[in-house]
Amino acid sequence: MTTSALRIRGLAKSFDKPVIEGLDLDIAAGELYALLGPNGAGKTTTLRMVAGLAAPDAGSIEIFGIDTQRDPLGAKAITAWLPDEAMLYDKLTPLEYLAFVAGLWRMDPAHAAAEADRLLQWLDLWEQRDTRCEGFSRGMKQKVALAGALIHDPRLLILDEPLTGLDATMARLVKDALRAQVDAGKTVIVTTHILEVAERMADRIGIIAGGRLLAEGTLQDLRDRAGTAGMTLEDTFIRLTSPASVAAPVAP
Amino acid sequence: MTIVPAGSFGWLALHELRLAFRSRATRGAARWIGYLLLAGWLVIGCLTGWALRHTPIPVPPEAMIGVLAVSVLGLTFMTAQAMIGSQRTLYERGDLPLLLSAPIPGRSVLLAKLLGIAATIALTYAALLLPIVLPVAILGHPRLLGLVALLIALALVAAALGLALTLAIARLVGPRAARTVGQVVAAVLGGALFLVTQLLPHDEGRTGTFAALFDRLRAARIGTSGISALPGHAALGDPFAILVVLGVGVAAFAAAGATLERAFLSGFLDGSATVSRSRPSGRASGRLFHTGLTRTVFAKEWTLLVRDPALAFQIVLRLIYLVPLFLGLVGGRHALPIPAALAFASVLITSQLVGSFAWLTVSAEDAPDLLSVAPVARAQVDRAKLLAAFAMAAPFALLFPIAIGVQTLAGAAITLVMTVLGGGAAGYIELKLGKPGKRGAFNKRRSGSIVAGILSLLVALVFGGGAAGLVFLVSGGIAVP
Numbered sequence: 001m002t003t004s005a006l007r008i009r010g011l012a013k014s015f016d017k018p019v020i021e022g023l024d025l026d027i028a029a030g031e032l033y034a035l036l037g038p039n040g041a042g043k044t045t046t047l048r049m050v051a052g053l054a055a056p057d058a059g060s061i062e063i064f065g066i067d068t069q070r071d072p073l074g075a076k077a078i079t080a081w082l083p084d085e086a087m088l089y090d091k092l093t094p095l096e097y098l099a100f101v102a103g104l105w106r107m108d109p110a111h112a113a114a115e116a117d118r119l120l121q122w123l124d125l126w127e128q129r130d131t132r133c134e135g136f137s138r139g140m141k142q143k144v145a146l147a148g149a150l151i152h153d154p155r156l157l158i159l160d161e162p163l164t165g166l167d168a169t170m171a172r173l174v175k176d177a178l179r180a181q182v183d184a185g186k187t188v189i190v191t192t193h194i195l196e197v198a199e200r201m202a203d204r205i206g207i208i209a210g211g212r213l214l215a216e217g218t219l220q221d222l223r224d225r226a227g228t229a230g231m232t233l234e235d236t237f238i239r240l241t242s243p244a245s246v247a248a249p250v251a252p
Numbered sequence: 253m254t255i256v257p258a259g260s261f262g263w264l265a266l267h268e269l270r271l272a273f274r275s276r277a278t279r280g281a282a283r284w285i286g287y288l289l290l291a292g293w294l295v296i297g298c299l300t301g302w303a304l305r306h307t308p309i310p311v312p313p314e315a316m317i318g319v320l321a322v323s324v325l326g327l328t329f330m331t332a333q334a335m336i337g338s339q340r341t342l343y344e345r346g347d348l349p350l351l352l353s354a355p356i357p358g359r360s361v362l363l364a365k366l367l368g369i370a371a372t373i374a375l376t377y378a379a380l381l382l383p384i385v386l387p388v389a390i391l392g393h394p395r396l397l398g399l400v401a402l403l404i405a406l407a408l409v410a411a412a413l414g415l416a417l418t419l420a421i422a423r424l425v426g427p428r429a430a431r432t433v434g435q436v437v438a439a440v441l442g443g444a445l446f447l448v449t450q451l452l453p454h455d456e457g458r459t460g461t462f463a464a465l466f467d468r469l470r471a472a473r474i475g476t477s478g479i480s481a482l483p484g485h486a487a488l489g490d491p492f493a494i495l496v497v498l499g500v501g502v503a504a505f506a507a508a509g510a511t512l513e514r515a516f517l518s519g520f521l522d523g524s525a526t527v528s529r530s531r532p533s534g535r536a537s538g539r540l541f542h543t544g545l546t547r548t549v550f551a552k553e554w555t556l557l558v559r560d561p562a563l564a565f566q567i568v569l570r571l572i573y574l575v576p577l578f579l580g581l582v583g584g585r586h587a588l589p590i591p592a593a594l595a596f597a598s599v600l601i602t603s604q605l606v607g608s609f610a611w612l613t614v615s616a617e618d619a620p621d622l623l624s625v626a627p628v629a630r631a632q633v634d635r636a637k638l639l640a641a642f643a644m645a646a647p648f649a650l651l652f653p654i655a656i657g658v659q660t661l662a663g664a665a666i667t668l669v670m671t672v673l674g675g676g677a678a679g680y681i682e683l684k685l686g687k688p689g690k691r692g693a694f695n696k697r698r699s700g701s702i703v704a705g706i707l708s709l710l711v712a713l714v715f716g717g718g719a720a721g722l723v724f725l726v727s728g729g730i731a732v733p
């Protein structure tokens with residue numbers, strides 16, 4: 001039986017208007033899941049609720065069987081959240097930042113220090129480990145934030161637009177890092193506007209629009225459902241998120 | 253925007269003026285409170301103007317000296333404000349790359365920016381001055397319109413001085429330290445004149461240092477004759493004096509435009525450059541990793557404070573404004589004994605400092621989402637932050653009880669307890685009512701929460717008054733000669 005990394009049932013959230021309406025989602029452990037959708041579809045809101053940054057109006061979220069509303073700290077302990085704008089302190093160095101994150105996750109100092117050194121070397125940040133982040137490029141900041149997300153060895157890694165604004169080398173590095181996590185048995189959820197990334201990397205893809213899951217499955221599944229056999233994910237995405245499809249979603 | 257040709261200096265200047273006006277605008281309840289206060293101020297101005305419409309306004313020498321003193325004081329504040337504005341223009345504002353990449357002469361950009369800074373300064377003071385001056389002038393005393401000319405001249409001079417000082421600092425200390433040193437200089441400039449007046453020797457029986465200062469100026473005929481009388485004459489409508497002060501303002505402005513263009517451009521380029529140096533320390537990483545949330549939060553908050561000396565200095569510098577209150581307590585006929593006054597000062601200063609540091613650690617958190625996704629209870633993080641704020645204020649909190657301890661140990665103990673209680677209450681208020689903001693916006697933190705500001709003051713007065721009273725009782729009213 002496959003272990004469920006993320007289980008969402010009947011999730012709802014409204015701000016001025018409903019953003020998420022009765023969302024159900026299941027993501028298996030060890031999966032790289034790409035959540036796609038047009039702007040304002042509710043992707044980030046959904047993932048912020050999973051990460052514990054927003055409270056749902058209704059519904060439940062379980063991370064590896066832990067209810068995020070009943071045991072938020074337990075759920076957070078095994079989760080990492082990496083938004084598109086890195087959560088950094090400009091006046092701290094990468095090493096100091098990692099020490100702070102390790103402290104928040106209550107890691108053993110000796111183990112955390114060794115892990116920080118390994119991550120800084122792996123992400124090619126070793127030479128900058130004692131340099132304040134204030135002068136870093138966006139890509140460098142994103143790498144520091146990624147190191148912060150990985151240092152506590154999360155079982156579920158959630159990334160919101162992780163490749164936005166990165167150059168080709170940086171983007172490759174991040175993609176390799178994500179693939180390495182999945183190969184190590186971790187679960188990764190990404191939202192992205194870069195459909196090529198989802199097409200080439202994701203085990204399964206979910207398409208969300210108007211606060212509802214319109215379709216999900218492998219790329220081939222989505223093509224079959226959208227009737228776009230032989231076409232790209234872009235064609236499939238456009239077909240599935242057209243106003244007509246949003247009004248009458250494709251049955252999973 | 254269509255009257256002047258697009259891309260000309262006038263067009264750019266109008267753009268900057270529009271930005272200056274919009275930067276003054278507030279939102280929500282604060283906006284309506286602002287309108288209400290302005291309307292009330294205007295009503296007072298209209299009533300004053302109506303009452304004085306047929307009454308000649310006497311001009312004693314004190315009025316001339318007063319205008320000079322206020323002009324000098326205003327110029328120091330305005331220059332400090334202009335320095336901050338110049339730093340923002342050079343190092344923070346995002347539109348300079350756009351303007352300098354457009355086919356517009358660099359001098360036009362510089363002058364337009366300078367005009368924007370001057371307008372921002374003038375608007376700050378105009379909101380206080382014009383609702384009173386304009387009705388009085390229109391209803392019967394048109395000569396008072398000279399005050400408007402004086403305000404414009406001061407703003408122009410301050411903008412030029414502020415930019416020149418900022419660029420000089422950047423040249424002297426380099427782009428990396430320019431921001432920090434510039435902010436410190438601006439803060440010192442803002443408080444310098446005020447501090448100097450407090451340090452002047454008091455005459456016997458006089459409680460006001462400004463009164464003593466006026467006596468000295470009158471004796472030296474400063475402000476009533478010669479060049480020093482120009483601001484006074486201009487403010488009272490003397491056309492020649494108005495022309496001279498406006499001429500000085502425009503000349504300073506034009507001179508800045510003519511001489512600072514190259515320094516302005518290189519200052520911008522240096523400011524845009526990467527400011528951090530790569531300096532691997534070579535030390536083991538383990539020294540930075542701690543056990544326990546409190547130690548982790550402590551380390552982070554202290555590192556952030558130490559790396560922003562300008563901000564730390566700004567917080568401590570605010571204590572200067574408490575000096576007159578303390579002098580009032582220990583001077584004059586109804587003076588408190590020194591230990592009681594020190595006890596009051598201890599609580600007042602500590603609660604102010606803890607409130608400020610707590611705002612930095614709690615409300616000005618740069619990565620609130622990181623703390624929200626971490627598996628730690630928010631209350632636990634807040635407690636650790638409050639403790640860090642307390643530790644930051646501790647050197648000041650201990651200073652006064654030690655001084656009191658020289659005379660009365662019981663007084664020292666009481667002061668210490670009341671100081672801890674007052675500081676704790678101030679920090680708790682910040683924790684519960686503080687509004688989130690950016691660290692750089694420290695000076696505007698209270699605009700976010702008026703209630704927190706009032707409560708903090710009340711706490712300081714209640715605990716400070718209590719401490720002073722108790723110390724007075726246990727020390728038996730010891731007075732130091």
